[in-house]
Structure formats: C-alpha cells, structure tokens
Amino acid sequence: MSLPTLRIIAFILGIFLITLAISMLLPLLTLLIYSRTDDLNAFLWSSLITAIAGIVMIAPGRPKEAHLRPRDMYLLTTASWVIVCIFAALPMVLIHHISYTDAFFETMSGVTTTGSTILTGLDSASPGLLIWRSMLHWLGGIGFIGMAVAILPLLRVGGMRLFQTESSDWGEKVMPRSHMAAKYILLVYLGFTLLGFLAFWAAGMTPFDAINHSMASISTGGFSTSDSSLANWPQPAVHWVAVVLMIIGGLPFTLYVATLRGNRKVLLRDHQVRGFIGFLVLTWLVFGTWLWQNSEHSWLDAFRIVAVNVTSVVTTTGFALGDYTTWGGFAVLLFFYLTFIGGCSGSTSGGLKIFRFQVAYVLLKANLQQLVHPRAVIKQQYNGHSLDEDIVRSMITFSFFFSVTIGVIALGLTLVGLDWVTALTGAATAVCNVGPGLGPIIGPAGNFSTLPDAAKWLLTIGMLLGRLEILTVLVLFTRAFWRH
Secondary structure, eight states: OOHHHHHHHHHHHHHHHHHHHHHTHHHHHHHHHTTOOTTHHHHHHHHHHHHHHHHHHHTTOOOTTOOOOHHHHHHHHHHHHHHHHHHHTHHHHHHHOOOHHHHHHHHHHHHTTOOOOOOOOGGGSOHHHHHHHHHHHHHHHHHHHHHHHHTHHHHTOTTGGGGTTTTTOHHHHTOSSHHHHHHHHHHHHHHHHHHHHHHHHHHTOOHHHHHHHHHHHHTTOOOOSSTTGGGGOOOHHHHHHHHHHHHHHTSOHHHHHHHHTTOTTHHHHOHHHHHHHHHHHHHHHHHHHHHHHTSSSOHHHHHHHHHHHHHHHHTTOOOOSSOGGGSOHHHHHHHHHHTTTOOOTTSSOOSSOHHHHHHHHHHHHHHHHHHHSTTOOOOOEETTEEOOHHHHHHHHHHHHHHHHHHHHHHHHHHHTTOOHHHHHHHHHHHHTTOOOOSSTTTSTTOOSTTSOHHHHHHHHHHHHHHHTTTHHHHGGGSHHHHOO
C-alpha cells in the first residue's frame, strides 16, 4: 500500500476524529443544563485530546494524486471503527475512573450498536455519560447505514451486492449524486429520531429519557438510562413506541428515501421488508399465545411483552422488558435462535440479516426441484436479482465464517474461565450485535462487568467483526492484501 494512500486514509480518519470531538460538546452542554459540573472536565479534556489528534492527522493535507481503490476501503472501514472507539472511550475513563478495557468495551458496544454494558447504577448516573452512550449508538447507526449502502455492495461482501440497485447505483435509481443520497439518508435518520423523541415523551418518559431511548431505538443499539431497561417504565405506550422505532431501524433506509422521492409502494414490494414484518408478526402471535397459556398475564399483556422482547432481539437492539430467561427452556432456546436473525440489509441492525435466510430458501427450493427434474434449467431470483454463482459463493463464505467466528470466540471464552452457556451466548450476542446474552451473568437481568478482561477483549473483537460483516476485517490479515 503506497504512502499517498495511507495519507488519504489518515486524512479521512482525522476528519472523523474532529467530528467526534465536536460531538463531545453535546454531553458537555447537557451537564451545564443539569448543573452537573463534576464531569465537565472529563468531556472537555476528551474533546481537546481528540481534536488535537484529528488535526495532526489532517495537517499534512489530502494528497491530490491519491485515490482510494475498493481494496483500500477495507482498511479505511475497519480503521475508522477502531480509531473512533479508542478516543470515544476517554470520557468514560475520566468520569468513572474505570479501566481502559471496560471503557473500550462499553464504547465498542455503543458504536457497533450492540448494547452490551459493564456499567451499573444507570438510574443515578451522570446525564453527560448517559447522553454520550446514546450518541455512540446514534453515530454508529448512521455510520453503518452509510457503509452498508455505499461500501459493502461494491466490495461484494456477504451477498450484499444483491441490493446494489437500491443502494450503490444512486445515479439512475434515486439521486443524481451519491452525496445527495447520504444527505437524504441523514435527514431521514434525524427525522425518525425526532419523531421517536416526541413519541416517547408523549408516552410518559421525561424529555431526557425520551431522547436517549429514541437514539438507542432508531439505531437498534439498546443502551437505556435505567438498569431495568424498558421495565422501568410500566406504561404500555412506551413499550409500543419502542417496538415501532426498533422496526423502523431494522428496515432499509434507502427504501425510506425512495419512498420520499415518490415511489410509494417500494417498501411494500420489497421481499426483505415483507419477510421481516411477516416473521415478526407470526412470532409475536405464536410466542405471545404460548406465554399467555403458561403465565398469569392476560393475552394482551403477554402479546406486548413478547412483542418488545422478540423485536428487540431480532432487530439486535438489546432492550429488555423483564427477564425472559425465567420463562422456561422453550423460551430460552427460542430467544437464542432469534439472536441470529437480524433485520434488513441497509438498516442499523446486525445479525445474519433476513435476506440471507430468504435466499437460502430460494436455493433450497431450486435444488429440490433440480432433484425432481435433473435436466431442467431453473431460474433462481431474489428481489429482482439473479442469484449468480458469485453471489451464492459470497453468501456461503460469509455464513461459514460467521459461524466459525462465533465458535472460535466461544471456545476462547471458555478458556478464560466462563461456563459454556455464558461463552456460547456471549459470543453469539457479540457477533450478532444483540446485547444481552443468556444465563445468570450476561442475561437480560445481568451485565458484562464481572467478566475477566480477556473475555471482554474477545467480545469486543466479536462486536467489531459482526458489525463490519466479518470478511471486511478478515481480508486485512491476508498476505495478498498487503502485497504492493
């Protein structure tokens, strides 16, 4: 990799750091509003350090002769997430005086919109710290949308090229220029965040809790301002607002833009959206009825509780309404399965994504037909795209390494002393960016604070790999990537 290429990557990372430094001023303003001066220095110094680092990186200027190739985007994408987390962890170290391991874990969990936490006492925590955690979600969510619709399809990562016509090919489909597409996506993201804030406020939350939960919901992150998560607010309206916002965050943002541009039926026609919504509603009905029959809840209460928890896990948000691990073996195993589903491509959610399950069904159906009619030429299509060999190969590769990554991290967690339930579900929830795992330690009623540092670093790596679709990071460790 040439020196001019590294310089332009450093220049872009410097811009990211300056943006991050400016973002740190909002928690500082929040502290002034709430007359909490004890944490002002933490954000002030963190912002100053981050800004200086950003200025140093952009000081040499942008080399005019350098242009980023598709392979360079792998390094830029991975480096941007890591560098941002390194500096975004500074306020947590200075406020709580926690170890840098804990601060980096919390920050990576926030930026990757995972929602796993090591912090306790959130109900009485500093408002600056709480708003900063939510902002990490919000910034990470919009960052992933941009990556998913502009970078991953071009790099042919994990089958996401299926959505190139909805995402990368903006010139003919939605917008005249790509920067206009990014502008409209940001406006949609801001609009949903504002609507979520107003809805939570009207449902019974304070304005501060409302803005935090709006950012956490639309980004499918899951950080709450209470240790009890959504259970701290018994109003059903709060729970249904969260469900709606999580679903909105789990749908493709490019389709929202297309809808605003006049294509009113694009959301209803998209195979992902129909499959995602259909799966959620069916799971709510079946699981809600089961909970109603096996608990003292009324059917409406059971349906609401199931809707919140199922939507939270499927969209990889991480909110919890009660401890669903106490519902019995069937519920625990079902929630473990739901951990892997994920939302739609081009959304803020993680997981395998619903389209991969739909494509797998198309391939299975075609193979079964081929067995019955060996000489027939069977057309394989999904969402208006032909499933050529390149797409199928990339999806198989991604799915394989997705499973291998979870298995390897789970084995590593058992080596550092964790039981197999905590290890397996912890690895799965990290790579799928869900948040809570299962069991008494990292379940919805617990957190990750008691895990050894080695386990936290393994889970941090899992969060990064899962958020960046695994192959984007793994390619950096190949010899071919670094050859001139």
